[in-house]
Amino acid sequence: MSRPPKDARKDQRKNPRKPDELVVVSGASSGIGAATAQALAARGYHVLAGVRTDSEADAVRADRIEPVTLDITVPEHIEALARRIADDPERRVLRVLVNNAGIEINAPVEVLPLALWREQFEVNLFGHIAVIQALLPFLRRSRGRIVNISSVGGVAALPVFGAYAGTKFALEAASDSLRREVSAHGVQVVVVQPGGVRTEMAARSGDVSLELAAAMSAEHQRLYSGLIDATVASNSAFLERALPAAKAGAKIARVATTPRPRARYTLGTDAAFIIPLARFLPARLMDALLAMSHRSRNPKSAPTPAPESAGSPS
16 A cells, blocks of 8 residues: 555654554545544554455555455444454454544435435444444443544535435534433543545535436426536535645544544634534524525526416515
């Protein structure tokens, strides 16, 4: 495998190798997950890196990075991971679980098929809960930490992102409950809220949205095509200057290992800006700001006036 990114090598210089402890990172085949695995390995941890295919395993395997087959929607994979930790030949403890796996399929609420809503919740929420339930006993023994990778979408639901944001809102709520449930057991729960990060998933999401839009009915095309085009254009433009995955992974590794973590961390300047706006601005004002932003990207995204009925006033 290629050398770790510069940020990971910097972490290695600042943090000389400690006695090995185990860390689990789901969704570690690329992007934020792969960068986080590399940064944690550079800090001296033995990383069990969740991947789904043999080719992904070959790509991530490296010194102190051990790929494990982990589709978090498959119970047998989670059971095998728990056995791997319990039977660790060096009797290393599980120090950190980083729940990073995720998918992103964006379309208007009215248009996105229910099967795709359910698929996103299975991966982005229920899969993480299943992993947490299986690994919490190990983390109690080590007084370890859970790091849940949420999103700016877990606080601000942008148009067309309803299903994805819904999974992240739910993950945020589950994380709050879990933190309050297990703090007395010595387990810490931390949420990381990335904004735009340059990853393969983020780059693909626009194409997926446009494919779904092309299959819409003529009426849905009339209602939503401008909004979808504006959203994809906005996201594509933003990703050109978004945070590199290596920097995101390095920060997550620091969050995972800092002695006294906060409950939440933002990741990227856009998240640091948008999340406070979403929390403190009146909802209607936030709506208006987002609508203005989309219209500036694509004038077709302006709402289509409803046809007048015979009894409507002149």
